[in-house]
Amino acid sequence: MFGFKSMVSKFAFWSVVLLILSGVTLYKATWNNQNASTQPFTHWRGEYRDIAAALAPDATVRQAALDTNTGEVQQVTVLEFPLLKIDGTSQQRVDRCQSCHAGLLDPNMTAEKIIKFRDKVSIPTEQVGAYLSDPKHAETLEAVKTLGAHPGIRVESAENAHDLGVIHGDKFTYGVVTEASVTEQDKADYQYQKVNLKQHPFPTFGCTTCHYGTGRELIQDSAHGTPETSLTPMLAARYMEAACAQCHAQYDQKTFSISYQQPLSPERIIKVLDGQDVTPDQTASYLEKHPLTAATVEYVANKPLMQxxxxxxxxxxxxxxxxxxxxxxxxxxxxxxxxxxxxxxxxxxxxxxxxxxxxxxxxxxxxxxxxxxxxxxxxxxxxxxxxxxxxxxxxxxxxxxxxxxxxxxxxxxxxxxxxxxxxxxxxxxxxxxxxxxxxxxxxxxxxxxxxxxxxxxxxxxxxxxxxxxxxxxxNISRPGDVPVTVAQGKALFEASGCYSCHYIGDPNKSHVTGDPKFGKGGIAGPELSWEGTRHSQKWIVEHYKNPQAFVPGSIMPIFPFSDSQRAALSAYDTSLRPAKAGAKIVSPDQDLPKGYKDQ
Ligand code: HEC
Ligand code: HEC
Ligand code: HEC
Ligand code: HEC
Ligand code: HEC
Structure with a gap:
């Protein structure tokens, strides 16, 4: 069987060729065809049984692994967080992902050990990323992704408790669990996940709360979802925070901004991981005695989250x-x-x-x-x-x-x-x-x-x-009043997204619109560097209220400004003109259309 990812890149190449040759229909058919090659959950449970039994540190664990019922569906019914459907109704969340992902809670299932078992080679942690990214080892990567422990897991046995690690590679965007982390970023990632596993235990949170995907499905492509099915696809790793926001967004009722999970203090981390209440001045001595918690504090405490x-x-x-x-x-x-x-x-x-x-x-x-x-x-x-x-x-x-x-x-x-x-x-x-x-x-x-x-x-x-x-x-909020000054208008201009469409350069120098060497801003709208020589303040204020009334088909949005905000902005706009004497100043009489009435 081909590794999924290597098929994707081959597929990507051929699909471009096919798209050009034969259009979208064939493209979709090819995608569907590729789905046929995935393994059933019973296959993965069998693989897990064999690997876990071989890796077992003692006879009891080995027996437990051998007792894995490969035909048994594993499922979590998530009571607290129902699934929200497109039409606004909700449904009980039932996640069966662990039917395939059988090794998530097994700290023996690190990438190094799975590689050793399957490929009979010992790969040091630093080389795991490169090893698994090599297309030759695509099948082993697939096994690591499916059966590997979940990032954040640690070895809990009393005499030998220790942290594991996580590693990211070219061919996999989610981290896979390793014996240790190599880079500082991976170390931090692992430590965050350690807190997360503690605060979002699988029996209460299931999987789809964070990963999305379609929890009830037992076929890989249906569970993970594809763009062609109407099932909910999994979130790509880089968008994962979209899921976190469902539970960690705080709406400010005064500023109407949203804030997310705040950084954790050392005391909070101690509480979350060890259940202990310590005061700030006891923290240092507590951490000295608890090196595993100290490692988390080092990487997690006071660092911004949900960036x-x-x-x-x-x-x-x-x-x-x-x-x-x-x-x-x-x-x-x-x-x-x-x-x-x-x-x-x-x-x-x-x-x-x-x-x-x-x-x-x-x-x-x-x-x-x-x-x-x-x-x-x-x-x-x-x-x-x-x-x-x-x-x-x-x-x-x-x-x-x-x-x-x-x-x-x-x-x-x-x-x-x-x-x-x-x-x-x-x-x-x-x-x-x-x-x-x-x-x-x-x-x-x-x-x-x-x-x-x-x-x-x-x-x-x-x-x-x-x-x-x-x-x-x-809904009833109104924009506030501001002092009508050029400085205030400039501040508003910068805070309101005007730069995303308008370029402002130095009006005293000849320059090229849009070149960052000379100024700042986008090019979807006209350059405003000489706005003071183009329009009167009156025109600009009226234009803000309804750009389309002045320029039919204008794409400039009607922004929700107060009168004083519009006045301040227009004061700033008209201040943009060359310093040399005689630069034209436009009066409303020559500017506004004849008979124009204020809106
Ligand atoms: C039928 C078996 C099966 C089911 C059910 C299943 N998966 Fe997977 N999953 C796999 C396999 C196989 C891979 C490895 C695919 C690969 O090689 O890219 C995988 C990979 C993943 C990955 C890593 C993706 C990556 O690109 O690194 C995540 C995350 C994941 N699954 C989450 C889930 C979630 C969440 C569910 C439940 C909604 C689920 N899986 C259900 C078989 C399954
Ligand atoms: C609190 C949110 C959260 C929950 C709940 C959660 N995950 Fe994850 N999972 C993550 C994050 C974040 C990552 C990526 C970590 C990284 O890249 O280091 C991840 C990574 C993974 C991976 C790729 C790493 C690997 O093991 O190869 C798989 C597979 C996976 N999760 C499956 C699951 C399954 C199955 C469940 C349900 C039992 C689940 N996750 C529940 C947040 C979560
Ligand atoms: C379905 C709801 C839900 C989702 C999705 C979710 N969380 Fe949480 N999270 C919680 C709850 C509930 C707590 C416990 C809060 C508490 O005890 O104060 C928590 C706790 C935490 C904490 C520890 C905060 C503390 O002080 O205890 C962190 C950090 C965190 N979540 C990060 C994440 C990240 C990152 C994601 C996305 C990968 C995520 N969460 C997704 C509900 C969720
Ligand atoms: C989505 C892009 C876009 C955004 C965002 C935008 N504009 Fe415009 N703007 C335009 C376009 C296109 C025109 C030309 C058509 C017209 O005059 O309505 C224009 C015209 C103008 C003019 C008249 C220029 C002239 O001399 O004809 C001014 C002044 C102006 N915008 C100011 C602003 C300010 C201030 C903001 C921020 C509050 C802003 N614009 C945001 C697209 C945009
Ligand atoms: C000048 C007005 C304008 C601005 C500015 C604008 N959009 Fe749009 N956007 C539109 C219009 C019109 C559509 C509908 C396009 C269509 O018909 O497919 C659209 C469509 C979208 C859609 C698809 C919605 C859907 O359900 O099909 C998304 C997502 C989106 N915009 C996001 C953004 C983001 C993010 C930004 C800022 C970077 C942005 N837009 C800026 C006018 C705008």
């Missing part, structure tokens, strides 16, 4: 997403679709990331700007945008480049294979629309996808009534 969610939330404001999209209790935009329930939709991470990389992949006339891709000018591309031969891709030119002098723009590297979810498909539609994903923005896209996928319209952490109170407060 991707936090970053995604900030980007939703700074990239002006909130100007076009509504999220109940958080954003009031009304140009694009509401995103309050976006995370409920099966497979939403794949469609969200596709939308962010290529806003026009679904609707060709979509006004959502290309924030994360760079324009590619390809003279060989036919005007109707049909994908040409890959060789036709020659010049990469951003429209912000001066056509006479394009050389100062650095070519945006095309995202590496495997870094973009469903990369082939995204790359193909982007190419069709003449754009190239900017690999430098991968982290931003991941964070935004995580944040949007975390929007399910429900929060297990707070009661439904407190959610409704919070929403009601948000």
């Amino acid at each position: 991707s969610l936090t970053k995604g939330q900030q980007l939703f404001k700074s990239q002006a997403c909130y100007g076009c999209h509504k999220i109940e209790g958080f954003a009031k935009g009304n140009v694009g679709p509401e995103l309050t329930y976006e995370g409920r939709v099966a497979g939403s991470t794949a469609t969200i990331s596709h939308q962010l990389w290529d806003p026009r992949y679904k609707v060709a006339s979509c006004v959502m700007p290309y924030f994360f891709a760079v324009r590619e000018r390809n003279t060989d591309l036919p005007p109707n945008g049909v994908i040409g031969s890959p060789k036709a891709l020659t010049a990469i030119v951003d429209p912000r480049a001066d056509p006479k002098n394009p050389s100062h723009i650095t070519k945006a590297p095309v995202a590496e294979e495997g870094t973009v979810e469903y990369n082939e498909e995204i790359a193909a539609t982007l190419k069709q629309h003449g754009y190239i994903p900017d690999a430098a923005r991968q982290g931003d896209v991941d964070a935004l996808v995580t944040f949007i996928a975390s929007q399910t319209g429900q929060n297990y952490a707070s009661s439904q009534s407190s959610r409704l109170t919070s929403l009601a407060a948000y």
Whole structure:
């Protein structure tokens, strides 16, 4: 049998070829065909029985392993956290993942030991990542992923209690459990998982609370989900925090911002791991006597958590997403679709990331700007945008480049294979629309996808009534009043996401729109460096209230500003003009359309 991952990359190559040759139908058929090669759960229980018996440290453990009933379905009924369905109803959560993943709680099932058992070689911890990433060892990797212990597990036996580790490799995004961790990042990851296993025990939390996937299914591809089935797919490792948010999001009823799990103090870690109450001044002496807890404190205490969610939330404001999209209790935009329930939709991470990389992949006339891709000018591309031969891709030119002098723009590297979810498909539609994903923005896209996928319209952490109170407060909230000054307008401009569409450079120097050497900001809207010579303050204030009334078809959102905020912003905008004497000042009379009435 082929390893799953190596099949995926072969498949990726051929599917691009096939896509070009024969279109999407054949592509889907190929994907389905590939599903047929997965093993039933009885196979994995048999494998577990054999490996666990061979690795058993003593006769009792060995006997217990040999007694594994390979035909028995293992299931957890999660009482506290029902499954929320797309239509808003809920269903009992039943997770059968452990029917295949039989070794999760067995600290003997480290990668080194599974490798030794299967391949009869001793691989030191530092080389496990490279060993398992080698396509030659794909089947062993599959066994490690399926039967390996869950990250965070430790050896508990009284006389020999010790921490294990976790390691990440090129071919696997989730960590696999090893005898120790090598890098500092992996050490920290393992220690976090140690806290997590303690606070989210499998019998109460099951698996799908954190991983998603379809818990009742006993066939690998149905349980993990694929984009083609309507079953809920598993979350990719890099979006995992979307699941954490279901239970760890706190809504601030005054600022309408969301905060997530706060850093843990050393005393809290001691309480969680050992159940002991210690005061801050007792901590040092306690940790001296408890080295395993001290290791966790070293890597976990006071370190920020849920950084991707936090970053995604900030980007939703700074990239002006909130100007076009509504999220109940958080954003009031009304140009694009509401995103309050976006995370409920099966497979939403794949469609969200596709939308962010290529806003026009679904609707060709979509006004959502290309924030994360760079324009590619390809003279060989036919005007109707049909994908040409890959060789036709020659010049990469951003429209912000001066056509006479394009050389100062650095070519945006095309995202590496495997870094973009469903990369082939995204790359193909982007190419069709003449754009190239900017690999430098991968982290931003991941964070935004995580944040949007975390929007399910429900929060297990707070009661439904407190959610409704919070929403009601948000719905009647009005933007505050600010002093009408240029400085205030500048601060608002910077905080409101205007830079995501507008470039501002030095008006006294000749420069090229969009070049970061000369200024800052995006290019989806006009450059504002000389705005004070283009429009009157009055025009700008009225334009904010309804851009489309001034420029039909404008994609600039109507932002929810108060009168004083609009006045401050326009004061800043009109202050943007060259310092030289005689720079034109526009009066409302020459600016506003004749007979224009205030809105
Ligand atoms: C029929 C057996 C089976 C079932 C049921 C099953 N899995 Fe898996 N799982 C596998 C196999 C096989 C792999 C290794 C696949 C590979 O080689 O990439 C795996 C891999 C994984 C991985 C690692 C993925 C990666 O790319 O590193 C996670 C996480 C996971 N499963 C979670 C779950 C969850 C959660 C459930 C329940 C919703 C579940 N599995 C149900 C067989 C199963
Ligand atoms: C509290 C959330 C949480 C719960 C509950 C949880 N997991 Fe995980 N799981 C994680 C995280 C986070 C990782 C990635 C850790 C890393 O990369 O170091 C992970 C990694 C994994 C992996 C890949 C590592 C490996 O062992 O090869 C598998 C498989 C897996 N989980 C399966 C499960 C199954 C099956 C269940 C249910 C019994 C479960 N998980 C419950 C958070 C959770
Ligand atoms: C289904 C709900 C749920 C999900 C999903 C969930 N958690 Fe938790 N988490 C809890 C609960 C409940 C506690 C216990 C809180 C307590 O005792 O104060 C907890 C505790 C924690 C703690 C320790 C905090 C403390 O002071 O005890 C951390 C850290 C944590 N979770 C991180 C995560 C991460 C990371 C994820 C995602 C991989 C996650 N959680 C997913 C419900 C959840
Ligand atoms: C100028 C207005 C505008 C801005 C700014 C904007 N969007 Fe959109 N967005 C749209 C429109 C219009 C659509 C509908 C596209 C379509 O019809 O497929 C859309 C679609 C989406 C979708 C798909 C929703 C669905 O259910 O199909 C997501 C997700 C999304 N936007 C996220 C974002 C994020 C994240 C940002 C900020 C980086 C953003 N948008 C900025 C207008 C905007
Ligand atoms: C989604 C992209 C987008 C965002 C975000 C955006 N704008 Fe615009 N803006 C445009 C476009 C496109 C135009 C040109 C069409 C028009 O005038 O409505 C424009 C026009 C303007 C103009 C008039 C420029 C001129 O001289 O014609 C001003 C002033 C302006 N925007 C200010 C702002 C401010 C302040 C913000 C932040 C609160 C902002 N914009 C956010 C896209 C955007």
